[in-house]
Amino acid sequence: MTNILIVDDDIHILNLVRIHLSEQGYQVFQAKDGMEALEILHKQSCHLAVVDVMMPFMDGFTLTKEIRTRYHIPVILLTAKNQIEDKEQGFDAGTDDYLVKPFEPKELSFRIRALLRRYDKQPENTVLRIGNTMINKKSYEVTIEDKTILLPLKEFELLYFLMANPIQVFTRDHLIEQIWGFDYEGDERTVDVHIKRLRERLLTYTNDFQIKTVRGVGYSLEAKRE
Template identity: 75%
Template sequence: MATILLVDDDPNILQLVRIHLSEQGYRVFEAKDGMAALDILKKEPCDLAIVDVMMPYMDGYTLTKEIRVQYDIPIILLTAKSQIEDKEQGFQAGTDDYLVKPFEPKELSFRIKALLRRYDSQGDEGIFHFGETTINKKSYEVQIGSRTFLLPLKEFELLYYLASNPRQVFSREHLIEQIWGLDFQGDERTVDVHIKRLRERFSKVTDDFQIKTVRGVGYMVEAQQS
């Protein structure tokens, strides 16, 4: 069974979630702040992290960014905040999911299982080659010739999704659902902003692939075959 890192400065939440997850067979490591969580991750391989937003020393947003840079594991943010701006900040930090307190432990379990399935389904696949360009899902890197690009999480996932389905046109609504999830409460302009950033990064660097706009429909990638 999977190993889960639980990070929260509320001992009641730690106990409630630990008991619930342990009963389902998960191995659980607990940390009361972000610094302690990073120490655990250095020593123990974890399959998923559940992170509270409001914590001393290092808040959940900062911890999420740190985890995302160093480890390829799914993250669920737990928070008492339910404003769209707070959720946006969480997703920008790199979280995969967001659960507002108070929550039902069963709902947390559903979300954990869904994320673990999503990450496990990647398996040994996840590397695409177009000309001199390699898009690597395992390392979240784009390599073009001798240059390596490390992208923000959602930018990479958007590029990876489009590149894995070359010449297929996707609507903004579809891309929101696939990359940001059904719970995302922002608008479709988020896709446009991320596409613009990707074009700015790569349009002058390589001709191996291009992100094209299909007017009135959405976006697609045209790529050279290796």
């Protein structure tokens, strides 16, 4: 399921968008300000964010910059103003699209679908690196300094997915969908077993990152801080 984050301090806008997008089959997460939005993104993988410009604590421009720095997801900015200066500031912040209030929910849906298609078509990096650890999806090799490690397929795919999405927290169900597929008939303990094996295999080779357990939620990969 595609997860959409809606950030707006207007509860009426939140409810309107949530109802409409839920009817379209999206899973909707809501935040009333930028700080709450970042907390959600830290715990939950989202595929797109719809962000209001005028909000308390952290405005939409600042939030967009934070999202662009930390996550590879499209952003649509909402604003009640229709001034070219606001649009320029929004695009400078890194937004992918811009929608002026009041808007038709259908138009928002069109723009969401277009952005999701565009991001899906972007080429996937085949080589990822964190510190001295490099993972190559073409050769299915993990290279740590001058050592090459061959992992079992699912462990490799799990490590690649986590390295491609550092800091984000993923539930066991989400990881099962990504690595094993929607039709997998096993249980979530499979994820725990594979995470445990990954940690054991990599422990003696690298401390470039940690696969952390987030109690009550799932797992997150975090790079070592310099």
